[in-house]
Each structure stands twice: as C-alpha cells, then as structure tokens.
Amino acid sequence: MPFSETGSIEHPLQRFFTAVRPQPTFQWERYQQRDVLVINHEQCRAVFSRQGAQLLHFEPCGQKPWLWCAAQWPLVGAIRGGVPVSWPWVGRHPGESGWPANGWGRLLDWKLVDSQEHAGGVTLHWQLKLWDWQADLYAELGQGMDLRLTTRHQDSEVCHFGHGFHPYWRISDVADVALQGLEGTHGYDELTRSACEHEGDLRILGGCQRVFEHAGVLELRDDAWQRSLSIDTGDSDRTVVWHPGNRPLLGVGGEEAMGFLRVEAASGVDECLSLAPGQHATLSLQATLAH
Numbered sequence: 001m002p003f004s005e006t007g008s009i010e011h012p013l014q015r016f017f018t019a020v021r022p023q024p025t026f027q028w029e030r031y032q033q034r035d036v037l038v039i040n041h042e043q044c045r046a047v048f049s050r051q052g053a054q055l056l057h058f059e060p061c062g063q064k065p066w067l068w069c070a071a072q073w074p075l076v077g078a079i080r081g082g083v084p085v086s087w088p089w090v091g092r093h094p095g096e097s098g099w100p101a102n103g104w105g106r107l108l109d110w111k112l113v114d115s116q117e118h119a120g121g122v123t124l125h126w127q128l129k130l131w132d133w134q135a136d137l138y139a140e141l142g143q144g145m146d147l148r149l150t151t152r153h154q155d156s157e158v159c160h161f162g163h164g165f166h167p168y169w170r171i172s173d174v175a176d177v178a179l180q181g182l183e184g185t186h187g188y189d190e191l192t193r194s195a196c197e198h199e200g201d202l203r204i205l206g207g208c209q210r211v212f213e214h215a216g217v218l219e220l221r222d223d224a225w226q227r228s229l230s231i232d233t234g235d236s237d238r239t240v241v242w243h244p245g246n247r248p249l250l251g252v253g254g255e256e257a258m259g260f261l262r263v264e265a266a267s268g269v270d271e272c273l274s275l276a277p278g279q280h281a282t283l284s285l286q287a288t289l290a291h
Contacts (some may be wrong), residue, residue, distance in 0.1 A: 004006065019159065025117045033075065050110060050112070051109055052105060052108070058141060066229065069168070078107060087105030090164045122140075136149070145288075164240075167264065169231070175205075177203070177223075181216075184212060210242075228290035238265075
C-alpha cells in the first residue's frame with residue numbers, strides 16, 4: 001500500500017491524476033473490472049463508477065481528498081468507499097430476507113444521462129430505471145460537493161421505500177477526529193442496543209453504530225489535517241454515524257479502515273416512506289469546507 005509524503009495512505013484512485021499531459025474533463029476508464037468516469041477539472045478531481053452511480057473520489061483542487069475508498073474491490077458486489085447510494089430500501093429489506101442489504105441501486109449499472117462542465121466545476125445526471133421505479137442522481141462538484149437523489153414510480157398504488165447516502169469521509173485517523181452538531185440529539189446505539197442522547201462532540205472510541213434523529217448540518221473536525229468539513233444531510237429524518245472500530249472488514253486492512261468515518265443521510269430506516277403515484281421524494285447530501 002503506497003503512502004504519501006505525510007505518512008498517510010494514498011487514495012487508490014489518485015493514480016488517474018498523475019499524467020503530465022492535459023487530460024479531458026470527462027474520460028471513461030476500466031478499473032478493477034468496473035467502468036469508471038474520471039473527471040479532471042480545474043476546480044476538482046473526481047471518479048464515479050457506473051455501477052451504483054457511486055462517487056468514489058472527490059478532491060477539490062489544492063485540498064486533500066474528501067472521500068475514502070478501499071484499495072481492493074470485490075470481483076462482484078458493492079464497492080466499499082465513496083458515496084454508496086442505498087435504494088430503494090435502507091438496511092435489510094422488510095419482507096425479502098434474500099434480497100441485498102441497502103437495495104439494488106448500488107449493485108446495478110446506472111445510465112449517465114448528462115455531464116456538463118462550467119467555470120465553477122461539473123454537473124452530472126445519472127439515472128436508474130427498475131420495474132416501475134425511477135431514480136435520478138444529480139451531482140454538482142467544484143470546490144464543494146452537492147448530491148441529490150430523486151425517486152418516482154409509475155405504479156397505480158402507494159408504494160413504500162427508503163433511500164440513503166452512505167459516504168465514507170476520508171480523515172487522518174478515526175481516533176483524532178470529532179463530529180460536532182449532535183448536542184442534545186436522541187438516537188439509538190446499535191452496538192449496545194439502547195437509546196442514547198448525545199452531549200458534546202462525538203468521538204469514536206472502539207467503534208460506532210448510532211442512528212440519530214437529526215437532519216441538517218454537522219461539522220467533521222480533523223485537527224491533524226487542520227480541516228473541518230461542513231456536512232449537510234438536508235431534511236433526511238436520520239443521520240447515521242458508523243465505524244467498525246477493531247472489527248475486521250472484508251477486503252479492508254486494519255490501517256486502511258482507520259482512514260474513514262461514515263456520516264450518512266438516510267430516510268425510511270425504521271419505517272418505510274410512502275410515495276403515491278405522481279409524487280416524488282428527494283434526498284440530499286452537501287459538503288463544503290468549513291471556515
């Protein structure tokens with residue numbers, strides 16, 4: 001595993017941005033048996049996978065990457081890292097035990113409908129149609145990151161679903177970061193299986209899997225990197241904070257896992273959302289550099 005000059009593990013997808021020659025803004029590449037779209041703009045660098053319309057790498061120019069991604073991907077199945085899209089359910093399916101956790105959306109290839117560049121960055125539109133359902137993912141990338149997921153269906157009855165963004169935020173070390181903005185928030189600790197009310201900064205000691213009744217802005221402070229990210233989960237009804245601690249992750253080395261913290265936006269976690277014909281539901285995730 002290569003290391004940077006500062007001693008931290010290099011992002012595996014930075015290899016696409018080492019060319020001396022000028023690169024096109026959008027370029028398809030083949031990497032670890034997946035199609036990936038490499039974005040090289042004067043405002044940012046990014047990589048999407050066609051599978052899952054998953055933003056795997058995002059780096060505003062002049063900054064460290066904001067997203068973590070595993071160095072090795074499974075031959076088939078979900079890619080661990082970036083911003084996986086959970087759709088059209090979050091967690092286990094409520095009725096089909098054999099269906100994949102967090103839905104089909106992160107396993108299927110999405111269609112790139114549109115990609116545009118402008119002075120401030122790039123905009124992209126991805127789309128997935130599945131049975132009577134349609135999901136549209138809009139991304140605006142520049143010096144900040146803005147993702148919006150819209151869901152519609154053409155069924156004649158009210159349907160139930162859930163959706164989520166599960167970003168792996170890249171950090172110096174999980175032991176050295178603090179998440180601010182959860183003061184007084186109620187939630188549930190999946191590890192202790194008990195209700196919790198948080199006070200002060202959230203620091204990760206030995207793993208974390210907490211679901212908070214929270215929507216809006218949080219700040220991820222990384223003193224070692226002298227960086228704070230402002231993370232806005234919009235009007236999602238749940239914010240999930242997750243890290244495995246010392247528990248092993250399949251295909252991920254121990255030191256690798258210390259370099260991320262998941263702060264997620266999700267709706268329909270405990271009770272599915274209802275969507276009538278003609279209605280649409282939107283989930284958003286925004287991040288900017290905090291000042």
